[in-house]
Structure formats: structure tokens, C-alpha cells
Amino acid sequence: MSVSVVFPLEGKRVWVAGHRGLVGSAISRRLEREGCEMILAGREVVDLLRQDAVERFMEREKPDAVFFAAAKVGGIMANDTQPADFLYDNLVIETNIINSAFRSGVSKLLFLGSSCIYPKLAPQPIPEEALLTGPLEPTNEWYAIAKIAGIKLAQAFRKQYGADFISAMPTNLYGPGDNFDLNSSHVLPALMRKAHDAKMTGADEITIWGSGTPRREFLHSEDCADACVYLMKTYSGDDHVNVGSGTDIAILELTRLVCEVVGFEGRIVTDTSKPDGTPRKLMSGDRLKGLGWAPSIDLRQGIERTYRYFLDSVAPAYALQKTG
Secondary structure (H helix, E strand, O other): OOOOOOOOOOOOEEEEEOOOOHHHHHHHHHHOOOOOEEEOOOOOOOOOOOHHHHHHHHHHHOOOEEEEOOOOOOOHHHHHHOHHHHHHHHHHHHHHHHHHHHHOOOOEEEEEOOHHHOOOOOOOOEOHHHOOOOOOOHHHHHHHHHHHHHHHHHHHHHHHHOOEEEEEEEOEEEOOOOOOOOOOOOHHHHHHHHHHHHHHHOOOEEEEEOOOOOEEEEEEHHHHHHHHHHHHHHOOOOOOEEEOOOOEEEHHHHHHHHHHHHOOOOEEEEEOOOOOOOOEEOEOOHHHHHOOOOOOOOHHHHHHHHHHHHHHHHHHHHHHHHHO
């Protein structure tokens, strides 16, 4: 399929906002093949919660393009116990970056949302048109509302000013650079950490939240980064675009797969006193497929890669904490 590149990245100054996060770091690695000049700035350089700091940074750096991957993120527990932080911080970061991008003359911006923007009982697989058609999942509605506001803000600047701002909605992501803290991580890295700890301590079981029946879609962060770069170069439209793998898996089945990769052979116990969240969340990938992109990393392969990263870069630090 012949794809027309409408926004080549070669030679451009590109800011990856949130470059230390899971998807931001993957985008940064992917951009190394594009011949662009990357702008990477941590919190010590620019505080994204401060409008004046973001405006000064944008005026000074003058990026041509922005990959907007910065956000306050977390799993069910973090979302449910920190609703004010998840809503306020994400709203402020979004308004600061999107408005400053327009004011400083950024040519193109890609805003990264989340699959949690869709209604709890959306049709499956979820088409982009399902946005705002029903109630959200209560356990993460604060984060979802903030992300919906980001999509709409990008659309509003496009509608009112003709700004080439687009949005991509990734499904559940995992990969190198993930958060493996059991109190704040998402489901796949949390399962990996639980299985690893159980294996290392000789435990005979692990416990997972809920019934294990909800179905979730997962995409490796490197595939997500590749899709984002692809959209930045080839897509310019009002509508947001789902970014997913096109397949889903039950949480209990996922747990078994993670345990196989990690090498934990004990029992899996389900704690049905804990919430399941949305029963099923599989996004339609028809729009992105129609644009000419498809993922290349299957789930087992991705979990194996992520566990190797965990063993090399994360597990040693946890071991030091225990002995220290």
C-alpha cells in the first residue's frame, strides 16, 4: 500500500513531552530513525503544571512538532484514590501544552489519549464514534474526562484556527520503561511483578483483583510508538484514531501467560471483593488499518521482551531495596 507522507520529520525539531514515560521513551527511541532533532526536557527543565514555564520553554525551543505523551497515569487503585490529582493535573498539563504549542507556532501536534475515554458499556470492538455516547467506567472517570478534554481541545484549535493537531487513542500499553510498583502500576506490569516476587520467595500462590473474566487489549509500547510516528507523518484529520492490537484476552488467561513467561508455577487466586472494572475493552482498529499501519509484536513475544527488561533494569533495584 502506497502511503503519502504529508509531514516528514527529517530535519525538524521535535519535542517529546513526557519522554521518560513508557510511551514517550518508546517514541524517543523510534524517532532516532527519522533524522530529526529531538527536544527532551524533564521536570527539572520545564514544570508542565506551570503555564508560564511551558510558554517560556516553547518560545525558547521553537519545536516544529510535538508528541504529547506527558500525563499523570496509574492503575485502578491510583485512579480511585487520587481523583482530584488525576483530573486537575492532566487538565492543566493539556491546556498548557496545547495552547502554548499553538501560540509558539508548532506546525503539528499529536495528543495521546487513552482507551478509557470510551463508555463502560461501549459496543465491542469500540469504534472511534463511540466517544461520548454513554457513562464512563467509575473507577477511572476522572482520568477519562481529562483525556476527553484533551481530545476536544486539540479539535477546537483545529476547528477555530486550522492548527494541525491530531489525537491518537492507545489501548493498554506495556513494555520497557513500564511502572512495576504494585500500588500504582497497570495490570500487566503488576502481574509480572507479582509473579516474579512469588517465584523468588517460593510462594505457592498469587492473588489477582476481581474475577479474572474481564477482557483487555494490550499493545507493546514499541508498536504504539511506531503507530504514533506513522500518524504524525501521514495523518491529518479532525477525528481521533484508535491505536491497538485488534485482539483481547481475559485477565485470568493473561495471568497464566505472564506466569508461564516468568516461570511461576503456583496457584492463581481471584479476589472477587475487588472491582473488575469494564467487562470488556477492545478497540476497533479499522481506521488505523485503513491508513496502512498494523502492529508487529505479538503478546507473548512482547511479554518476554518486557520480562527481560524487568530482569535487567528493574529487579536488581528491588533486590537492593530489600537488602538495604
